[in-house]
Amino acid sequence: MAYSEKVLDHYExxxxxxxxxxNSKNVGTGMVGAPACGDVMRLQIRVNDQGIIEDAKFxxxxxxxxxxxxxxxxxxxxxxxxxxxxxxxxxxxxxxLALPPVKIHCSVxxxxxxKTAVRDVRAKQGS
Amino acid sequence: xxxxxAHKIYGPKGIGALFVRRKPRVRIExxxxxxxxxxxxxxxxxxxxxxxxxxxxxxxxxxxxxxENTRIEALRTRLWEGVTDMDEVHLNGSEHQxxxxxxxxxxxxxxxxxxxxxxxxxxxxSGSACTSASLEPSYVLRALGLxxxxxHSSIRFSIGRYTTEADIDAAxxxxxxxxEKLRLLSPLWDMFKAGIDLSTVQWSAH
Numbered sequence: 526m527a528y529s530e531k532v533l534d535h536y537e538x539x540x541x542x543x544x545x546x547x548n549s550k551n552v553g554t555g556m557v558g559a560p561a562c563g564d565v566m567r568l569q570i571r572v573n574d575q576g577i578i579e580d581a582k583f584x585x586x587x588x589x590x591x592x593x594x595x596x597x598x599x600x601x602x603x604x605x606x607x608x609x610x611x612x613x614x615x616x617x618x619x620x621x622l623a624l625p626p627v628k629i630h631c632s633v634x635x636x637x638x639x640k641t642a643v644r645d646v647r648a649k650q651g652s
Numbered sequence: 653x654x655x656x657x658a659h660k661i662y663g664p665k666g667i668g669a670l671f672v673r674r675k676p677r678v679r680i681e682x683x684x685x686x687x688x689x690x691x692x693x694x695x696x697x698x699x700x701x702x703x704x705x706x707x708x709x710x711x712x713x714x715x716x717x718x719x720e721n722t723r724i725e726a727l728r729t730r731l732w733e734g735v736t737d738m739d740e741v742h743l744n745g746s747e748h749q750x751x752x753x754x755x756x757x758x759x760x761x762x763x764x765x766x767x768x769x770x771x772x773x774x775x776x777x778s779g780s781a782c783t784s785a786s787l788e789p790s791y792v793l794r795a796l797g798l799x800x801x802x803x804h805s806s807i808r809f810s811i812g813r814y815t816t817e818a819d820i821d822a823a824x825x826x827x828x829x830x831x832e833k834l835r836l837l838s839p840l841w842d843m844f845k846a847g848i849d850l851s852t853v854q855w856s857a858h
Binding site: 536562585586 | 761762763764765766769780789799800801804836837838839840841842850855856
């Protein structure tokens with residue numbers, strides 16, 4: 526399988542690997558995928574009172590493209606407002622990483638993950 | 653019937669053989685049509701040089717069979733013992749009845765393709781969906797009773813005539829480092845460490 530340089534880079538040097546306290550009111554968690562599918566992503570974001578994402582962390586069980594998609598996503602959402610973060614499209618991720626057609630679903634899962642995390646923190650804050 | 657493939661035992665590529673029983677008769681359908689050679693079973697001129705190569709490979713194979721089996725089985729054991737002390741590592745298939753040169757191992761909570769990316773100079777394959785064009789995990793592993801997650805986390809190692817102990821030791825070292833690194837990236841490993849039973853989790857499959 527031929528991986529793009531960017532996918533390889535994220536695989537060798539993943540950004541923002543880790544966990545945030547999911548019980549915190551400022552933290553949104555998006556856990557998507559299933560082990561049976563071979564893809565599970567956990568994306569977490571911490572927002573400030575203005576709704577700006579101050580920190581993001583991820584962990585992924587999945588192929589190189591899945592790891593790269595979620596790693597890239599954590600880079601992209603930092604500093605963004607929740608409204609903008611949830612607008613990130615899988616096609617943007619796929620293009621940035623030059624994902625082949627058979628790996629597009631990895632970027633779709635990443636888009637799901639951020640949307641789920643945003644929904645989660647909004648629900649916690651009652652907004 | 654029995655099929656033979658020359659390249660699988662170090663003979664030339666592009667030649668094989670099919671033994672077809674005479675009595676009781678087996679009916680087969682010709683795949684190559686033409687002059688009716690080989691009693692109508694396979695038309696076409698035979699590549700004599702290839703047949704000689706195949707025959708010689710089989711001869712060598714037969715002469716070295718016992719010694720090679722012992723040697724390769726020992727390498728297989730060495731590989732398995734080099735990884736079995738890690739947590740949640742499972743041997744797939746029978747421990748005692750197997751072809752010596754193939755060993756299939758699941759490293760739980762690490763997806764097979766991502767592990768293969770760290771083992772690029774090794775001849776390995778994975779039962780993971782990500783490595784098949786159809787995105788289905790290996791039906792062979794499923795038939796062996798593995799659930800989908802374990803199939804996704806599996807790696808098949810192939811050992812052969814030219815594999816050395818040094819190769820095995822290098823493979824073990826690379827696998828250990830890669831599994832550890834990928835477990836640190838894995839949310840499933842986190843959950844396992846936290847004592848969560850993954851089979852009870854409600855996943856939101858996409």
